[in-house]
Amino acid sequence: MDKGKAVMGTGRRWAVEFSDQSTVPSSRDILDPPGFSRASQEQDDSANSRQKKDAEANWKLQKAWEVAQSPFKTLMMMGFMMWMAGNTVHLFSIGITFSALWQPISALQSVGKIFEPFKDNKVELLMPKLVFLALNLGGLALGVWKLNTLGLLPTHASDWVSSLPPPQEVEHSGGGFVFH
């Protein structure tokens, strides 16, 4: 992901500089050499760059989709691990559950950063982002579900009642056998 971003960044900077210079009027103070037709070249150049940009956007979108779908694999992996860990509370199952919870949360926190390289006016990033969010939320849900199956979530009445002391009694009574 990082690699792609770096490549895209440098390519873009180059392109911008080039076209800008070519369109700056001051640079055209010098007359074109004879036989040079600026119009055709400009036209050609612009067509070329549009084509290039389209490809780039496509590529970005594709990459964004790839990134968006990447949590699916981890999701499957997590599911398998959880299945392996069993339903009893011990170190292994707790470790897996908490990593299953932590991974989606950290991914969700950095969702903007992850999709930043694909930011483009022409690229519609909403859908990949939504998919990414959905998958991560799914992962989170899986973690929570696992937490619940381990019995670590207060979802039962017993979890809320067991801390309640017995109620006070209104009446008081005492007595028994008489002293001999």
Add this chain to the structure above:
Amino acid sequence: MAIRVFLLLLLFLSSAIVSFSLYEDQAGLADWHQRYIGKVKHAVFHTQKTGRKRVIVSTEENVVASLDLRHGEIFWRHVLGTKDAIDGVGIALGKYVITLSSEGSTLRAWNLPDGQMVWETALSSAHHSKSLLSVPINLKVDKDYPITVFGGGYLHAVSAIDGEVLWEKDFTAEGFEVQRVLQPLGSTVIYVLGFVNLSEAVVYQIDSKIGEVVAQKSMVFPGGFSGEISSVSSDKVVVLDSKKSILVTIGFIDGDISFQKTPVSDLVENSGNAEILSPLLSNMLAVKVNKRTIFVKVGGEGKLEVVDSLSDETAMSDSLPVADDQEAFASVHHEGSKIHLMVKLVNELDNVLLRETIQMDQHRGRVHKVFMNNYIRTDRSNGFRALIVMEDHSLLLLQQGAIVWSREEGLASVTDVTTAELPVEKDGVSVAKVEHTLFEWLKGHVLKLKGSLLLASPEDVVAIQELRVKSSGKNKLTRDHNGFRKLILALTRAGKLFALHTGDGRIVWSMLLKSQACERPNGISLYQWQVPHHHAMDKNPSVLVVGRCGSDSSAPGVLSFVDVYTGKKITSSDIGHSVVQVLPLPFTDSTEQRLHLIADTVGHVHLYPKTSEALSIFQREFQNIYWYTVGADDGIIRGHVMKSSCSGETADEYCFTTRELWTVVFPSESEKIISTLTRKPNEVVHTQAKVNTDQDLLYKYVSRNLLFVATVSPKGAGEIGSVTPEESSLVVYLIDTITGRILHRLSHQGCQGPVHAVFSENWVVYHYFNLRAHKYEVTVVEIYDQSRAENKNVWKLILGKHNLTAPITSYSRPEVFTKSQSYFFAQSVKTIAVTSTAKGITSKQLLIGTIGDQILALDKRFVDPRRTLNPSQAEKEEGIIPLTDSLPIIPQSYVTHSHRVEGLKGIVTAPSKLESTTHVFAYGVDLFYTRLAPSKTYDSLTDDFSYALLLITIVALVAAIYITWALSEKKELSEKWR
């Protein structure tokens, strides 16, 4: 998966079982055991031979023991059964201790040096009678003089060598009561003196060789006898007539009976009723008359003559032959805080052989009994030692004007126990002498470290053990952070209150009850009166001792308030009404004094403390205070409610009348109440919910107003095995004591008492005998609240929209249901208790006092009605044990380990501040204390945790890190230079 879980479970179970037991070197660290014998009844000295000098005693707690005369330690001791009261003790053949017990029907011989039983003879017994033992003083060792025993209407001659009954003679004739069996020294004739219907004196002469009656004489005494008798010589006795105003000397020389009457008024002017005192003095008797003790000399013709007169408070010993045919006796009387011991010759009372004055702790009360012994000093003169029994049952040996040793035998008859806190440690006040210097502390830790690294030599191991037993601060007289140091307050039958330290069991203070109304009130029970907790912190905590002037239930009561820190009596009041029940109320006033109601015989209740504040608190709750009585004789349980102030009858505004509200009548032909029980009022319950497997929820029915009642059919009230299974049934009830509603009834056909039960939280566990199975059984009943079971909506619970913590009333008639299960139990049980902890979170253990006077800790998990033959996976994980038909007795789970709490009567538990730990105190003839952690000490490090080792490990690790860092730096540098 299943295997893994099973292994885990196994690991858990095995660790749980280990948690009961302790290692060998842990014994005696937290626990202590004290051995007692009880109030001494008879004492026989054995000092003739050189070597160990000892005294053989028998006591009111049915103990026969041999004590070291030098230090008062117990050489050996035997506790006979509760029904096996000792009637007499003697030494035969110079090597056997002879005891007569069970109303003269059991004669036993014990080996004198080590206390092993040599022989035991069961003597025939026809009816209840006096039991008399006479062991001949054996002058020739090899010759067997028979022991004469009278008991159960028969006279027996028993060989001292093997206990064989040589002959027996029947004296079971109607109306004939044998009073004395006398055998003149060296004579072959035994005189048996008895009264027929207390009006005719009969003397039998019996040949001691064959047991035949040689002669029989009788003579009618017109005035009749009172039964008090004193034998003054081998052919004379003195008795009182039925009006207690005439002393009659009965002489039976050669079988001829002669009466000689002497009115007491002839001896003493203005005499009232006389009373013959028990000491046997030769040719003399001691008579108590007009609150004086007079000595009456009996002349050769039966003539009586007053020779001396002493104050009422005099105790005397039997007379004892000293040199030259003379007899001496000891008398002890009080004068202020001193006692005077005098030894006089019987014939010449002016000749005082010994006069000693000894300072005596006034909390020991009066002298009750004196036993005297003489010895020959190096200068050939007579020396005397006296064993005295005080009013508080303590036993002291006096010799050469000093108390050589003393034993607090009052603690052998503890009647009620409570615990109290020690004072808070204040800055600058050094209370304990056990404070260590830094050097000693370090030394101790180095020793411990050596021990844990297995480097310790055997001497070191001993030193470590000693150090652990005396572990720093364990015996301090201040409160500790964990609440391990506490005072155990024990009230004894003698009316003395003892405060024992939990650290080592020493007596911190003791106090004898006193009152203006009567000289010595009986102690009945003990209550926490004031426990400053949040308010009145400047006040010392105090306890209330309820006593009574006399043994009758209508006798006026005495309340004593005792400061726990100092052991001083704050006040004591004669309350002027009787005490049949004491009801501690769950209210305290602003100084944290607990309100108590005391019920009297007329059905009134009296409020204490008598302050207006208490009265206003009481009146606020007036409608909600109930009182019930259990009539064991008529089989009726009655509930009462407060009615009004009894101002109409008395001006006492703290007195209230009651009204009968309900009765539960058990049919007298089929049910007899044998046991009732309630929860301990101060028990803390952590939660009202019980969570089952799969998060299923049950609501416990936790109520203080529940009474457990056990009844048996009247035929089955006797001994086990006295009825057939068809004739006996056991029924248990759970009764609400507010409304009288029977919440649960469970009937056990073919079962019999005695029932021993324990009631805690929402469960009762009881122990009884199953006649069909010929086994003891234990049943558990758990009671749950059905009406709360609807509260299962999580959202309502989260939002607090429930009424689970709202105060409840018994009149709402909550629906309940019970679960129960029964198990066989291999042992007979004396008492059952349950551990109690500060917050009630820690799981509970049943403490079962077994017939062998040991205490067995049994996890509550073993008596759980949810046990099934094949518990499901989830149930196993929860810790449910597969159902077995009998409860296991794991030898390691005896909390008393190698000790026996002889004559075990009760077990008291009290929480410490540490939630995991509970104090356990067991009393009987012996005392035993230990601390238990039913679920291990999960909230603290163990005592033997080596802080030094931890410290050294940390230091070593830090050093290692530093060294390796330096080394790696160096290496890196050399790498770079290469």
